[in-house]
Amino acid sequence: MFGRRRRDLVCIEFVEVVTEYLDGAMPLAERTRFEAHLAACGSCARYLEQIRTTIELAGRLTVDDVDALGADARSELLAAFRAYHGSS
Amino acid sequence: VAVRSRLPDQPYPGDGALAAALRQGDEAAFGWLVDQYDASLRRLARTYVATAAIADEVVQETWLAVVKGIGTFEGRSTVSTWIYRILANIARTRGVREQRSIPFSSAPGAMDEGGGPAVDHDRFRKVIARGHWSAPPVPWDEVPEERAGARETLALVEAAIERLPPAQREVITLRDVEGWTSEEVCHALELSETNQRVLLHRARSKVRRALEEHVEKKVGRH
Numbered sequence: 001m002f003g004r005r006r007r008d009l010v011c012i013e014f015v016e017v018v019t020e021y022l023d024g025a026m027p028l029a030e031r032t033r034f035e036a037h038l039a040a041c042g043s044c045a046r047y048l049e050q051i052r053t054t055i056e057l058a059g060r061l062t063v064d065d066v067d068a069l070g071a072d073a074r075s076e077l078l079a080a081f082r083a084y085h086g087s088s
Numbered sequence: 089v090a091v092r093s094r095l096p097d098q099p100y101p102g103d104g105a106l107a108a109a110l111r112q113g114d115e116a117a118f119g120w121l122v123d124q125y126d127a128s129l130r131r132l133a134r135t136y137v138a139t140a141a142i143a144d145e146v147v148q149e150t151w152l153a154v155v156k157g158i159g160t161f162e163g164r165s166t167v168s169t170w171i172y173r174i175l176a177n178i179a180r181t182r183g184v185r186e187q188r189s190i191p192f193s194s195a196p197g198a199m200d201e202g203g204g205p206a207v208d209h210d211r212f213r214k215v216i217a218r219g220h221w222s223a224p225p226v227p228w229d230e231v232p233e234e235r236a237g238a239r240e241t242l243a244l245v246e247a248a249i250e251r252l253p254p255a256q257r258e259v260i261t262l263r264d265v266e267g268w269t270s271e272e273v274c275h276a277l278e279l280s281e282t283n284q285r286v287l288l289h290r291a292r293s294k295v296r297r298a299l300e301e302h303v304e305k306k307v308g309r310h
Contacts, residue, residue, distance in 0.1 A: 010218070010219030010220055011212060011219060011220045011221045012205075012207075012209065012212045012219040012220075013219065015205075015206045015207045015293075016205065016206050016289070018206070018289070018292075019285055019288055019289035019292060020285060020289075023270055023285060025270075025281070025285065043221045043224035043225060044221075046224070046225050046227065047207075047224075047225050050225055050228060050296050050299070050300070051292055051293075051296055053228065053299075054245070054264075054292055054295050054296045054299060055264050055292065057241060057242060057245045057299075058245055058249065058260065058264035058265050058295065059264055059265065059267060060242060061131075061242060061245065061246055061249075061265045068127070069122065069123075069126045069127070073148070074119075074122060074123075074126075077118075077122055077148075077151050077152075077155075078115055078118065078119055078122075080151075080152060080155050081113075081115060081118045081155050082113075082115055084155050084156060085112075085113030085155075086113060
């Protein structure tokens with residue numbers, strides 16, 4: 001509190017620490033500084049939102065992009081498991 | 089927007105119970121494991137090798153290694169990160185043979201690859217109000233929701249990830265596509281938390297930029 005106040009974050013620095021912020025990996029003082037800038041800067045708020053959208057879009061990729069495992073291949077794997085571990 | 093985490097929601101009460109069931113030769117447990125992870129493994133394998141057919145072979149080999157190795161699983165990581173490490177080793181070997189550029193996020197030099205800022209410094213003011221945006225991000229209002237556009241957008245994201253330097257591709261695939269936690273990724277790839285985050289941030293920045301370019305092109309067409 002009574003130490004030297006850190007100067008405010010500027011946009012060019014903000015964009016570098018967004019992932020650290022989203023991971024919840026920022027110490028409290030840094031987070032306060034980050035959120036103060038976020039509240040005051042519409043462009044950086046938009047940037048953060050776009051990173052969130054990017055993450056969300058990447059997360060949609062898995063759903064139907066890979067073919068399901070064929071029934072034959074699946075039973076082969078189970079057979080291999082049975083053979084190796086014995087069905088005692 | 090919450091990032092969903094696909095890995096940890098197992099119906100198995102815990103990783104210990106799963107590992108124990110597997111060691112005892114519980115076929116249902118193994119079947120569950122296959123159903124749970126096969127698609128993820130194939131997607132991850134594609135990060136390393138050139139074709140879907142080779143990726144299938146890598147995954148097949150991984151499952152056989154799991155069958156043989158479960159007795160030696162010591163529970164020092166989760167079952168899923170253990171399987172992923174096996175996959176990564178097999179896939180890297182195959183990828184080397186095929187001369188594809190291999191992700192090796194834990195290798196020396198991986199941190200240098202494709203460095204540079206998250207956003208081009210030309211987009212910030214140089215003199216007055218130094219460090220503030222001079223060319224702020226354009227709005228994306230129309231991007232994700234409409235149906236046809238969504239397909240196109242996803243294809244774009246996928247292509248952007250594909251173009252990333254290998255170590256960044258590896259990390260963003262696990263974190264954002266597969267939804268792993270940073271802890272899981274650090275463990276599976278043997279990365280420090282800081283290095284993992286730097287790679288992820290560079291990767292996300294580039295994918296965001298690809299989306300932005302796409303929007304700019306659309307706007308420019310009017």
